[in-house]
Amino acid sequence: MVNSSLTYKIGETADRTGTYECLICKYAGVVTEVHVEKGKILPMCATCKDSDTTWHFKKSS
Numbered sequence: 001m002v003n004s005s006l007t008y009k010i011g012e013t014a015d016r017t018g019t020y021e022c023l024i025c026k027y028a029g030v031v032t033e034v035h036v037e038k039g040k041i042l043p044m045c046a047t048c049k050d051s052d053t054t055w056h057f058k059k060s061s
């Protein structure tokens with residue numbers, strides 16, 4: 001997977017507010033993005049429902 005400090009597992013706390021992209025969906029050719037605010041918990045992906053996915057921080061908002 002992506003080796004970057006901008007990746008988060010489900011249940012981790014977001015340390016920035018913005019758009020996060022599910023990497024399991026991304027590698028499957030599907031774009032799944034969620035907006036998470038700083039201090040909130042990264043959710044399970046509603047699309048792939050994989051409990052071990054990684055969220056990649058994409059852009060601030």
Ligand SMILES: [Zn+2]
Pocket residue numbers: 022023024025026032045046047048049050053
């Ligand atoms: Zn997903």
